[in-house]
Amino acid sequence: MPTSASAFEIQSDFDAIDFAGGMIAEAKRRTGDNAAIEYACADMFDWLARFPEAYDCILTVGTLHHVDLTSALRAMSRALKPGGRLLVLDLVRRPGWRYVLINSIVWDAPASFVDGVNQIS
Incomplete structure (x- = not known):
């Protein structure tokens, strides 16, 4: 059984979508440099239709x-x-x-x- 801290990290990617660019900027500021989060200023309906x-x-x-x-x-x-x-x-x-x-x-x-x-x- 692994005992390192990395063994317990969640291995996930996240998309953070908001129609307002200011909200995306604030989310980036609050979460720092997090490579697991992709930020997009986009319409929810357009974004979801693509995926x-x-x-x-x-x-x-x-x-x-x-x-x-x-x-x-x-x-x-x-x-x-x-x-x-x-x-x-x-x-x-x-x-x-x-x-x-x-x-x-x-x-x-x-x-x-x-x-x-x-x-x-």
Whole structure:
């Protein structure tokens, strides 16, 4: 059994996407020189469309209340690998059934559940 600290490091790559260049700059400042993170100032829908079934996990923070919920969930579902996970962190004060999902604080849904969004008209 390896005992070195490197044996316990997470071997992952991350994409950090935001529509606002200022948010990307702040993320870079806060994370320092981290080669495991690729930063992109991009539209979420355009970015995700380029990478079908590419992600093991998608974490969205403070995003869903700015976009069409159904379209966003569909786009993220298509970008998840089979068995992938969607984690949502969002707080919104708006009426309506759609925001019950968003206001769950952290929603950890398997891709198969998110695929059910395709049934929403």
